[in-house]
Amino acid sequence: MNIIKNSIHHVRSRIPMTKSLYVITGVFLSLLISSCGEKENSNQAATVEQQSYEWKLVTSWPKNFPGLGLAPEKFAEYVNQMSNGRLTVKVFGAGEIVPGLEVFDAVSQGTVQMGHSGAYYWKGKIPASPIFAAMPFGMTGSEFNAWITYGGGQELWEEMYKPFGILPMLGGSSGAQFAGWFNKEINSIEDLKGLKMRLPGIGGEILERAGGVPVTIVGGEIFSSLQSGALDASEWVGPYNDLSFGFHQVAKYYYSTIWHEPGTTLEFLINEKAFNALPEDLQHIVTLATKAANQSTFDEYNARNHNALTTLINEHNVEVKALPQDVIDELRTITAEVINEQIAADENFAKVWKSYSEFLTSIGKYHQLTLLEYYKNRG
Amino acid sequence: MNIIKNSIHHVRSRIPMTKSLYVITGVFLSLLISSCGEKENSNQAATVEQQSYEWKLVTSWPKNFPGLGLAPEKFAEYVNQMSNGRLTVKVFGAGEIVPGLEVFDAVSQGTVQMGHSGAYYWKGKIPASPIFAAMPFGMTGSEFNAWITYGGGQELWEEMYKPFGILPMLGGSSGAQFAGWFNKEINSIEDLKGLKMRLPGIGGEILERAGGVPVTIVGGEIFSSLQSGALDASEWVGPYNDLSFGFHQVAKYYYSTIWHEPGTTLEFLINEKAFNALPEDLQHIVTLATKAANQSTFDEYNARNHNALTTLINEHNVEVKALPQDVIDELRTITAEVINEQIAADENFAKVWKSYSEFLTSIGKYHQLTLLEYYKNRG
Numbered sequence: 001m002n003i004i005k006n007s008i009h010h011v012r013s014r015i016p017m018t019k020s021l022y023v024i025t026g027v028f029l030s031l032l033i034s035s036c037g038e039k040e041n042s043n044q045a046a047t048v049e050q051q052s053y054e055w056k057l058v059t060s061w062p063k064n065f066p067g068l069g070l071a072p073e074k075f076a077e078y079v080n081q082m083s084n085g086r087l088t089v090k091v092f093g094a095g096e097i098v099p100g101l102e103v104f105d106a107v108s109q110g111t112v113q114m115g116h117s118g119a120y121y122w123k124g125k126i127p128a129s130p131i132f133a134a135m136p137f138g139m140t141g142s143e144f145n146a147w148i149t150y151g152g153g154q155e156l157w158e159e160m161y162k163p164f165g166i167l168p169m170l171g172g173s174s175g176a177q178f179a180g181w182f183n184k185e186i187n188s189i190e191d192l193k194g195l196k197m198r199l200p201g202i203g204g205e206i207l208e209r210a211g212g213v214p215v216t217i218v219g220g221e222i223f224s225s226l227q228s229g230a231l232d233a234s235e236w237v238g239p240y241n242d243l244s245f246g247f248h249q250v251a252k253y254y255y256s257t258i259w260h261e262p263g264t265t266l267e268f269l270i271n272e273k274a275f276n277a278l279p280e281d282l283q284h285i286v287t288l289a290t291k292a293a294n295q296s297t298f299d300e301y302n303a304r305n306h307n308a309l310t311t312l313i314n315e316h317n318v319e320v321k322a323l324p325q326d327v328i329d330e331l332r333t334i335t336a337e338v339i340n341e342q343i344a345a346d347e348n349f350a351k352v353w354k355s356y357s358e359f360l361t362s363i364g365k366y367h368q369l370t371l372l373e374y375y376k377n378r379g
Numbered sequence: 380m381n382i383i384k385n386s387i388h389h390v391r392s393r394i395p396m397t398k399s400l401y402v403i404t405g406v407f408l409s410l411l412i413s414s415c416g417e418k419e420n421s422n423q424a425a426t427v428e429q430q431s432y433e434w435k436l437v438t439s440w441p442k443n444f445p446g447l448g449l450a451p452e453k454f455a456e457y458v459n460q461m462s463n464g465r466l467t468v469k470v471f472g473a474g475e476i477v478p479g480l481e482v483f484d485a486v487s488q489g490t491v492q493m494g495h496s497g498a499y500y501w502k503g504k505i506p507a508s509p510i511f512a513a514m515p516f517g518m519t520g521s522e523f524n525a526w527i528t529y530g531g532g533q534e535l536w537e538e539m540y541k542p543f544g545i546l547p548m549l550g551g552s553s554g555a556q557f558a559g560w561f562n563k564e565i566n567s568i569e570d571l572k573g574l575k576m577r578l579p580g581i582g583g584e585i586l587e588r589a590g591g592v593p594v595t596i597v598g599g600e601i602f603s604s605l606q607s608g609a610l611d612a613s614e615w616v617g618p619y620n621d622l623s624f625g626f627h628q629v630a631k632y633y634y635s636t637i638w639h640e641p642g643t644t645l646e647f648l649i650n651e652k653a654f655n656a657l658p659e660d661l662q663h664i665v666t667l668a669t670k671a672a673n674q675s676t677f678d679e680y681n682a683r684n685h686n687a688l689t690t691l692i693n694e695h696n697v698e699v700k701a702l703p704q705d706v707i708d709e710l711r712t713i714t715a716e717v718i719n720e721q722i723a724a725d726e727n728f729a730k731v732w733k734s735y736s737e738f739l740t741s742i743g744k745y746h747q748l749t750l751l752e753y754y755k756n757r758g
Contacts, residue, residue, distance in 0.1 A: 081659070081660065081663035082461055084660035137757050137758070140753070145674070145677075145681070146678045149678040149679075149682070150678055150683070178749075256749060256752075257752065257756070258749055258750070258753040259753075262753055279463075284460035285461050285664075288457055288461060288667060288668065288671045289667065291674055295524070295670055295673070295674040298521070299528040299529055302521055302522065302525035302742070303526070303528070303738075304529070306742045306746075309745055309748075310741060332757075332758060362686060363685045365685070367685075369699070370635060371519065371637070372754035372755065373635075373701065374519070374637040374638075375743075375746055377516075378516050378641075378711075378743055379516070
């Protein structure tokens with residue numbers, strides 16, 4: 001036995017092994033000792049550590065949908081690679097396990113360990129949640145990443161989701177979203193009156209106050225609704241996603257003005273109990289894989305959007321237009337009204353908005369001074 | 380023995396173990412069998428897998444320097460956490476093992492496994508290298524990330540560094556750098572004549588052609604040179620780093636115009652042999668930890684720069700100014716000349732520039748149409 005024990009000791013001292021290796025060491029040492037008629041306690045407390053984990057991740061998107069749907073696929077790949085298969089994550093499209101808008105509940109209840117979605121879908125449960133996805137005239141993707149990571153945003157986000165047993169993490173930005181596809185030209189505020197436009201969430205509320213008729217339908221119905229005239233206009237995402245839906249075939253104008261979702265950022269939802277049950281190294285792998293998937297998705301949109309717009313203009317003769325200044329000013333004024341009402345209505349909204357808006361005001365001025373001027377001067 | 384073998388089999392079938400665990404299994408199985416007087420071959424081929432690794436990472440910055448110097452510290456922390464200590468990375472400041480500008484050679488020669496630096500320092504060896512750090516009137520940090528990751532940049536970068544046995548990876552952007560600190564007001568091109576300014580690299584070359592006198596000194600000498608009048612002006616990084624150096628105490632004006640380094644991005648340098656010697660899961664951990672450190676560093680600058688500028692203005696009464704339009708136009712014209720000469724002089728520069736400039740032209744137009752307008756409209 002001494003030879004063996006020394007050998008074990010030698011291996012241990014030369015190699016700072018992982019906890020998992022120690023466990024295996026423990027198990028085998030125990031078996032070995034038993035088989036040779038000696039007795040020693042194995043480290044039972046550590047047996048959890050050697051487990052492998054199979055997680056399910058449900059999404060609000062069709063499986064492998066460009067951009068949005070690739071973020072969780074990247075995440076799953078990163079986790080699998082870094083954990084050497086100790087944690088595998090299987091990604092399910094909307095409707096495969098639960099419908100797209102039941103992702104939050106499924107993660108909260110522990111039906112699945114993870115989800116990938118957009119925070120504004122949970123407005124009914126958490127009035128402050130849209131702040132963690134996109135706000136009209138709010139932060140861009142880069143600004144939002146900075147607020148979440150170094151501006152206090154992550155702490156507030158966790159506080160809001162904590163009562164539901166969910167740990168939220170950044171899930172990739174789709175970049176600044178275009179105002180959308182229009183079959184009616186918008187030359188003044190008057191043209192918004194009666195405009196039937198697919199525009200969900202707070203954007204739709206603002207349009208309604210400006211005299212329009214917001215409609216909420218899923219992405220798959222936009223094309224036929226524009227074609228039939230049931231809709232006068234619709235937003236979707238931006239050139240990369242819009243090109244693949246073929247909206248240029250059924251709409252005259254593409255309005256490139258950014259206002260309702262200037263930096264839509266998706267989210268990973270993690271069941272807190274499942275996360276806490278992981279050994280520490282796998283917790284870090286999950287956390288950093290979300291960070292890497294967040295960056296990859298933003299990079300992907302940044303790289304694809306401008307090429308897709310070039311294709312729309314050069315190959316499909318799309319006419320790109322900007323909303324007139326009085327329309328923009330009106331939408332911004334109404335946005336402030338709507339936000340003020342939400343501040344008055346919900347304490348948590350007010351709390352999160354305070355942090356968000358202070359950061360936005362400061363970084364907004366900074367980017368007017370620096371990047372705005374730079375985009376002009378670069379020529 | 381049968382009980383033991385069955386137990387082993389049971390553990391194996393229930394848990395898809397890492398290669399490392401198999402090795403430990405093998406070692407113990409072997410020891411066990413020997414001790415009990417039976418014979419079976421251990422899996423010797425796999426013994427490499429159980430190694431742990433201790434890497435050294437040298438940088439071009441003072442240890443723990445805000446922003447720049449924290450990127451490699453974050454990287455080291457991420458790797459340590461995710462690998463559960465199987466790979467530890469020790470970070471050394473400039474001069475601790477090699478001087479700051481010998482990082483490339485140290486990694487290339489295998490003196491250390493990794494480095495953290497800026498690609499423009501290697502212009503003497505690789506004329507195209509500055510394209511991978513910052514180019515006057517070039518890409519911003521977000522645009523550069525997109526080009527590297529989804530626009531063909533990474534492949535070209537690897538091609539350029541391959542002859543030196545180095546694998547390059549994104550190492551964090553410091554955001555758009557300010558024109559800098561001036562004790563002479565710049566009202567026209569004439570004011571550049573004879574201007575003694577700390578401005579290294581290609582920016583300095585452009586200043587020289589515009590009639591200025593570029594000076595290259597290290598960061599630690601800028602303060603005293605501005606104070607003594609040896610320098611009329613100096614760039615450094617941006618508000619976050621500039622505030623900590625106290626330049627507002629020795630310079631009258633802070634020019635916020637972005638031109639010479641619109642999105643300076645740092646780099647991780649990895650010795651290829653050391654990387655290839657890692658098991659696959661650790662290779663993925665290294666790669667994704669650089670990705671996460673890249674994003675964290677950019678987020679940190681985005682979050683800190685605007686607050687630092689507010690402090691400079693409100694607490695230190697700094698006067699922020701913009702370069703006049705004719706100066707900007709002149710600098711942009713000279714930039715194009717310098718780049719054209721470099722295209723003519725070096726085939727690899729021409730090759731990398733083709734990819735970079737095509738991406739820049741396309742994404743530049745896109746951001747003029749979208750973000751420029753948005754920064755104006757946000758109010």
